[in-house]
Amino acid sequence: MTYETLIVEQHDAVTLVRLNRPQALNALNSQVLADLIAAFAAYDGDASQRCLVLTGSEKAFAAGADIKEMSDQSFAEMYGANFFGGYDRVTATRKPFIAAVSGFALGGGCELAMMADFIIASDTAKFGQPEIKLAVTPGMGGSQRLVRAIGKAKAMEMCLTGRMMDAAEAERSGLVARVVPAAELVDEAMKTAKAIAGMAPLAVLAVKEQVEAAFEMTLSAGIRFERRLFHGLFGSADQKEGMAAFVAKRPGVWTGT
Ligand code: HXC
Secondary structure: OOOOOEEEEEEOOEEEEEEOOHHHOOOEOHHHHHHHHHHHHHHHHOOOOOEEEEEOOOOEEEOOEOHHHHOOOOHHHHHHOOOOOOHHHHHOOOOOEEEEEOOEEEOHHHHHHHHOOEEEEEOOOEEEOHHHHHOOOOOOOHHHHHHHHHOHHHHHHHHHHOOOEEHHHHHHHOOOOEEEOHHHHHHHHHHHHHHHHOOOHHHHHHHHHHHHHOOOOOHHHHHHHHHHHHHHHOOOHHHHHHHHHHHOOOOOOOOOO
16 A cells, blocks of 8 residues: 555564655645554554554654645634544554654644654654644644643643753653664664564553553543453463463463454
């Protein structure tokens, strides 16, 4: 499958998706969204694929939603079409995905990175929600996910001033899992993705559901939900294999059942 604005490759069990609109610093227009929805649906539906890495270029992960495309839209057009609503289909992906961010991740770019299960950043990464400078606000989840990721003080400051956060501050604040040298970013993200792809598939799905539940549920409901999923895995062949392999001091061999 080829895409107008993405380069998609499969490396064994890992799908690598590169945003590819260099002339606009990967600004997210409606074609990018349509391509992302198709690429993520293909990934989610392909049993051979176990993890996905989403990246941009060295200069820009994505410099935001496409300002030129949006600028003349009316309220009726934006609201009527539920503009950006399509991103819910990206976040509905049940399998894990990692954002590998180098350079600018601004506005919608920062918000797209935060849709990932976690972010690995290069030391050149710059995160920001500069929408306020355009007389609008975050519109792809930034005001919600940034607060959950780094807390109210920094999130509010960033959204109200539009200032950028560098990679070191992003790591310190908990926005990113890890910072690596720019030249190693994609290799490091792929290595991490391959490690996840090598885990028992049902357990991977369950972990993602559990951690996501922490953002949606009360603590007691979340802990009950976690425990039930944990109990449920004892109905899987891979749980028997994983624990038998540990006792026998050999690596587990997964069937995904
Ligand atoms: C459309 C964009 C773009 C964007 C860059 N470009 N960002 N086009 N939408 N978000 C285009 C530029 O117009 C230019 O095209 C080309 O990409 C290169 O950009 P330059 O500005 O020349 O590059 P540089 O000087 O290196 O500056 C990089 C930058 C700057 C600091 C990232 O481009 C910038 O500030 N971009 C906008 C960042 C932003 O405000 N993002 C939030 C968007 S709103 P030409 O044709 O001139 O060469 C958003 C909304 C979410 O995401 C929800 C609210 C509605």
